Amino acid sequence: MYRRLSMWLAVGMTALLLVPAALAVDVHVRVEGKTRNLFGSTEPTLTAKANALDALDSASLAAEFYYHVTTTSFGPYVDQIGRYLAGGSNGWVFKVNGASPPVGADAVVLKDGDRVLWYWATFGPTGGPPTLVLQATKKRGCYRVVAQDDNGKRTAARGARLHAGGRALLARTGSACLGAHKGLVTATLKGAVRSNALR
Numbered sequence: 096m097y098r099r100l101s102m103w104l105a106v107g108m109t110a111l112l113l114v115p116a117a118l119a120v121d122v123h124v125r126v127e128g129k130t131r132n133l134f135g136s137t138e139p140t141l142t143a144k145a146n147a148l149d150a151l152d153s154a155s156l157a158a159e160f161y162y163h164v165t166t167t168s169f170g171p172y173v174d175q176i177g178r179y180l181a182g183g184s185n186g187w188v189f190k191v192n193g194a195s196p197p198v199g200a201d202a203v204v205l206k207d208g209d210r211v212l213w214y215w216a217t218f219g220p221t222g223g224p225p226t227l228v229l230q231a232t233k234k235r236g237c238y239r240v241v242a243q244d245d246n247g248k249r250t251a252a253r254g255a256r257l258h259a260g261g262r263a264l265l266a267r268t269g270s271a272c273l274g275a276h277k278g279l280v281t282a283t284l285k286g287a288v289r290s291n292a293l294r
Contacts, residue, residue: 118129118145124154127214127226127288129179134158136279136292137211147189148173148200150211170199176213184218190226194247215289227252227290229282237272240282240290255284 110217125139134154135141142156143149148164155162163175173189174181182186189200190212196203205211216223226240228249232239240252251269259276266282273280282290 098279098283119143120145120207120209122150122208123210124150124162125212125291126151126154126158126176127212128177129215131162132289133177136281137294138291143211144207146201146205146214147191147203147211149212150205151176151189151200154213171201173200173213176215178262179215186216186218187213187217188223189213189222190243190245190247192247193197193226193228193243193249195223211216212288216288220232224287225284226251226288227255227282227284228291229257229280229290231293233268234272236274236276237270238266238280238282238293239270240266242282242284242287252282252284252287255282257282 119142121140122143124135124141125138128133137231141153143153151162160177162173164171165174173187176187188195191203192210208233212226222245227245228241228243230239238257240255241249243249243251253267253269255269257264257266257271257273257280259280261271263271264271279292279294280290
């Protein structure tokens with residue numbers, strides 16, 4: 096009897112220990128501040144417990160930056176990351192796989208491989224700024240920049256600038272070739288959140 100009870104307790108305890116690990120997910124995380132990238136320009140993979148708020152917490156631990164969450168009637172709200180406190184039409188928002196979810200960060204259940212972007216935004220009558228996505232093309236040294244709106248809809252980021260190794264190149268159509276270059280490549284466009292970085 097005692098042997099059977101001990102065996103069931105051991106199985107139960109093992110199951111309890113495995114549950115948190117099973118809930119964790121591996122996601123790509125990037126945090127874009129008001130003036131610079133705060134974490135993960137190349138969108139590294141981090142392990143998060145379950146949701147988009149957990150992904151921010153994992154990035155905060157990895158890069159040792161401060162963030163603050165306040166409780167509102169709508170749930171937890173990230174009102175500060177780094178030095179910048181949200182206020183007025185400025186604040187911190189997030190996207191998962193390029194789109195802004197219609198729920199809070201604690202309610203977005205992540206799955207392995209999801210891409211989580213936290214960023215500083217100034218909101219206007221049409222919503223937040225577009226976020227840039229940099230993609231390498233098949234031709235070596237050539238890149239395409241797209242702008243994503245809050246719904247994740249993509250359009251060519253005409254007039255974006257590619258940056259690499261101290262050089263900048265205008266991508267009039269949203270695409271351009273840098274040729275041989277050193278370092279990471281990023282893209283910027285006035286009024287948009289800077290892009291991810293590619294090697």
